[in-house]
Amino acid sequence: MGWFKRIKHGITTSTKDKKETPEGLWYKCTKCNELTPSEDHAKNLCVCSCGYHQRIGSKDYFKILFDNGKATKFKEFNSNLAPTDPLKFEDTKKYTERIKDSQKKTGLKDAIATAYGTINKQDIVIACMDFSFIGGSMGSVVGEKISLAIDHCLKTNSPLLIISKSGGARMMEAAYSLMQMAKTSAKLTLLAKNKIPYISLLTDPTTGGVTASFAMLGDINIAEPNALIGFAGPRIVKETIGKELPEGFQTSEFLLEHGFLDMIVPRSELKEKISLLIKMFNN
Numbered sequence: 001m002g003w004f005k006r007i008k009h010g011i012t013t014s015t016k017d018k019k020e021t022p023e024g025l026w027y028k029c030t031k032c033n034e035l036t037p038s039e040d041h042a043k044n045l046c047v048c049s050c051g052y053h054q055r056i057g058s059k060d061y062f063k064i065l066f067d068n069g070k071a072t073k074f075k076e077f078n079s080n081l082a083p084t085d086p087l088k089f090e091d092t093k094k095y096t097e098r099i100k101d102s103q104k105k106t107g108l109k110d111a112i113a114t115a116y117g118t119i120n121k122q123d124i125v126i127a128c129m130d131f132s133f134i135g136g137s138m139g140s141v142v143g144e145k146i147s148l149a150i151d152h153c154l155k156t157n158s159p160l161l162i163i164s165k166s167g168g169a170r171m172m173e174a175a176y177s178l179m180q181m182a183k184t185s186a187k188l189t190l191l192a193k194n195k196i197p198y199i200s201l202l203t204d205p206t207t208g209g210v211t212a213s214f215a216m217l218g219d220i221n222i223a224e225p226n227a228l229i230g231f232a233g234p235r236i237v238k239e240t241i242g243k244e245l246p247e248g249f250q251t252s253e254f255l256l257e258h259g260f261l262d263m264i265v266p267r268s269e270l271k272e273k274i275s276l277l278i279k280m281f282n283n
Contacts, residue, residue: 045267058113058128066117074117082109083141095172110141114149120275128163135167143180150187159197164215168208181213197281223252
């Protein structure tokens with residue numbers, strides 16, 4: 001019966017007892033639009049059946065990579081380092097306000113977290129970037145925490161893994177941000193001189209000054225499938241060289257084919273692959 005006839009005959013359906021569907025029960029893939037129960041999606045390490053790797057944060061990577069994935073099995077360090085505002089920067093809002101908003105929203109002090117522990121009983125230091133904090137932009141704190149992570153590697157003779165996920169340099173810190181490119185690159189040479197392995201994992205997206213510095217300086221450079229990796233955006237590159245760009249030229253697969261990466265590793269295989277690489281270096 002149509003709604004107009006139901007109303008005419010005085011037939012109504014009560015909505016008082018209608019149960020609302022709780023939010024967050026389903027995950028919709030941004031690539032294939034497939035719906036998956038959020039619980040199943042989380043168990044699959046936030047990877048869709050189509051192979052799309054959803055962006056995850058540093059805490060998620062720590063759980064995946066460190067033994068048992070528990071805080072008792074790894075220790076985060078320098079977690080209280082927070083950015084300042086040396087330039088008194090202000091655009092549509094003050095930089096200090098952006099920092100406070102991001103810290104409140106993410107529960108992080110800045111766009112990177114560092115921790116040490118074991119991966120398959122092998123010591124390792126992991127520095128992981130968080131895109132949720134001002135687009136994973138590289139400011140002075142990011143550079144300092146990577147430098148301190150390298151110092152810890154030198155002190156304990158532990159290999160280093162940096163997981164990059166960044167929009168590039170943080171414009172609110174201008175030259176202070178750009179200086180981190182030279183700072184982190186110089187510090188990484190100390191690992192090379194002491195023959196301590198550095199593995200770089202590039203995830204979606206890895207761009208700008210991060211790509212132009214520590215992200216591409218690994219003894220082994222690996223990436224997750226179909227990650228966006230590049231320096232400038234496609235439009236800027238196209239306008240600069242004045243040519244049409246190959247399809248997918250800034251994806252992991254294209255970079256692997258052209259020698260910029262050593263391998264592509266699905267998230268489910270990361271722990272075993274990184275563990276194997278460390279064993280290879282140690283032997």
